[in-house]
Amino acid sequence: MYSMGGAVLRADLRGVVEEAALMGDTFIGTKVYPPLPVPNRAGQYPIIKRQSGDLLRNETKVRGPGGEYSRVSRAWESDNYTCLEYGIEVPIDDSVNKDVSRFFDLEAFELRRAYQQVQLAHEIRVSASLIDRSVWNCITAAITYTTTNIATFDIGYDIDLAKNSIQSRGESIDNLTVVMSLPVFLRSRASTKLQNRIRGMLPSDTILSLDTDSFARACGVKTVLVGRAAYDTTMQGVTTSMSNIWSDAYVWVGNVNAGAGPEQYFNGSCAFTLFWQQDADIFQVESYREEKKRSEIVRARQFCTEKVVLANAGQLVATSYA
Secondary structure, three states, X not given: XXXXXXXXXXXXHHHHHHHHHOOXXXXXXXXXXXXXXXXXXXXXXXXOOOOOOOOOOOOOOOOOOOOOOOOOOOOOEEEEEEOEEEEEEEEEEHHHHHHHOOOOOHHHHHHHHHHHHXXXXXXXXXXXXXXXXXXXXXXXXXXXXXXXHOOOOOHHHHHHHHHHHHHHOOOOOOOEEEEEEHHHHHHHHOOHHHHHHHHOOOOOOOOOOOOHHHHHHHHOOOEEEEEOOEEEOOOOOOOOOEEEOOOOOEEEEEEOOOOOOHHHHHOOOOEEEEEEOOXXXXXXXXXXXXXXXXXXXXXXXXEEEEEEOOHHHEEEEEOOOO
16 A cells, blocks of 8 residues: 555545536546546556457357367457556645635635646546547548538437447447537537437427437437536646637547446446556545645645547547537
8 A cells, every 4th residue: 555654635525625626517537438446556457359359250150960069269468557646736834724714714625626637637638538540430520510511510420420330340339428529519409400300309399408418319329428628728827828628620429338347348438547546546635734834735636547448439520620
């Protein structure tokens, strides 16, 4: 077990921090890449691929009396992971804490913000991993997602094309998740083609539901996740420059299933956030005393890696959003 060197896990503030830090559904990183605990900081795990694992070949043969059955020999390959530690600290001077305590709990405030920043960094890493065309197969939308094409582009059809691509690689398409940015979601739900799909599920046109649930039902997928988070791309002391974390250039379609242990590598999910459970939870908050500065140091951190384990079960759709 890693020695925290005097740092104390702040279970007393964890509930308060978690309640406020998620800001609703702003962060979706752990929904796209579900947390999966691993016992070691780095390691290998077996993978069974279609070719070496002889998974989808039709090799069953007729057996006559006294004859032998067709036999196959499967081979395992290996992949590896390495968890890295990410974190941030904030010193809280005793005098400042006492001064502002009549207004709010400064320690809880700083822990909440530090927790958010660690979540934000994770969100940025997941987003970057999800739009990596060197990892995922990619198709181009039949009609570009521009404002002039609002009546003709068809995200439902493009999702169907992605399903076909995933299915053609031998993967399940029964419970897919779709991930997109907020601008793409807002434009898509205003599109004529998607509205007609949603109207087709309703008894009349008098009420038109345009939330993510109706979006998912109309497109025949399990879940639609919308990336709403934005961040300041500058460093401290520089004028703020905001940017959306999730790209408008792509929609991602794939299998997302939560895991409970290393054996869940084989449950059909595309990717996980592997976190080293011996050192930290998926997101952890701590504090320690720095007496020479009369300050309490609060810290948020995680020890993890964002790992794609089954790229064949995911698909990018290039939107040409403009």
